[in-house]
Amino acid sequence: MTAPRDTEDELTISEFGRRAGLSHKALRLYDVSGLLAPVRVDPVNGYRRYAVSQLERARRISVMRQLDMPLSTIAEVLAGTDAEGLIRLDRWWAAEQATNEARKATLEYLRDRLLRQAGPGLPERPVLTREVLETKVASIRADTDQQSLIGVIVSSTMQILAHLGQAGADLPGTSWVIYHGAVTPESEATVEVCVPFTGLVDPAGPIAIRVEPAHSEAYCTITKDECAYPRIMLAYDLVEDWVRRSGRPTTGPPREVYHPGFQHLPGSAPAVDIAQPIEGQP
Template sequence: MDDDLLTIGAFAARARLSAKALRLYDRLGLLAPAHVDEATGYRYYRADQVDRARLVALLRQLDMPLARIAEVLGAEGTEAAGRLAAYWADVETRVAGQRTLAEYLRGRLSGRSSEMYGKFVIETVDVPAQVVITERRHTLADELPTWIGASLGRLEAAARECGGMTGAPFVVYHAEVSMESDGPAESCVPVADEAAARAWAAERGRPWETTVRVEPAARLACTRITKAQVAHPQILAAFEAVEQWMAGEGLRMAGPSREVYFADWDAAGPHDPVCDVAFPVR
């Protein structure tokens, strides 16, 4: 055995980590010992492994899951930095969403619902009739964001073969979507060529859930929200604000609620407007 190797205790002291943490990192493949004694099972490390050990510990201080740490360690240079940046962007989006939710819940618990709803700017807009290619699914709230992204991606790709998109994609809620109720929800993309859309749906769509229909012209009562506010359940505040405004204006609901996604989701930051929460009214 190399005389320059350090025992796990000596290495732990130099790396400012516990032996327990080092055993965990070894088990997860984040930091393997340089040598393991076959007879005793003792772990030994090289001095040049200290930087990697400290890096793992620092990443853990960011509450980074061990699987994400492995991704960062498996990359080099700018790629590793990019993976860290992507993780931290996810954290900031989550925290921004939680901040919005906490504000919403404080308003509810303190009886300040009217004040809370007053923060949303609500207006009516008229939208023309549109040919839409759609995908419908029963889904719970925790599965909803993934499905929305995937289904709109599929439908936007289809739209390129159907004369292009003629408006912002939107998601219609035909029934409540929550952790207990599964909708269904329907992703919709307006397209230019109805005949091409119907041919696409018949040939390559999913017959049990992909359809083409004409969405009638409508007047929508809507409010614009940020990317952070889109997350469930804080988005419920926007829906409730529009419903309260409609009641105050004497407007009746004329169809299921929807979310209209008008911005580039991936490029948007937590505080960038990305979505209109809307209800058809009459």
């Protein structure tokens, strides 16, 4: 059986795929995922028909897939206006760049270990304690594994900052990530990206507004270069060992507290506090 002839404003899947640069398999996947459904499917023979006006959307999908963008992110980019899509695109790309930088640092750590150099270790530093005041924060919780962690942190922080900026909130410039479980290369856990602020802000979408209770915490400071996995785990070891020796029970999950202007700091600058909430002194 041959395919029926095109109507004036419709294309067969073959013609549409050729003009959009997409295979039949890709078009069927985008149909099932809801990204790009045909305008008409013949109820008798199942032939898919696409409108000429869908070519621009199809080409955008094709370009984003060449960037290895997940289908869920493509759906977000295409969901609203072009201006909204640009914001989502820039947020995703910033997360991708941060992830690539983290992977590069991890590669250098492994290379140094294989070369048996002493560099990748973490020089000794003190573990200190401090009192943290009650703080209002905007936060996003997400499940992630180690490979996606940096991207989740960057994109969530950008989303929160945009929301707080639109609401006119005052920002101290810091942020932190709370680890509600162990994030590893093999398993996911929940992380919570928190940005403190002052002012009146309503929750929106995944962004919650809550109060971080006052607490004591033990912490050590690391440089921006020392932030990369697995080197950062040595700082966690320092804090955990100190807490165990001190005999002071923990009162919450560990966290990474990023100093103001973290993204602009040089690699050798103190940039992050690895912190563990603990019971206060009697």
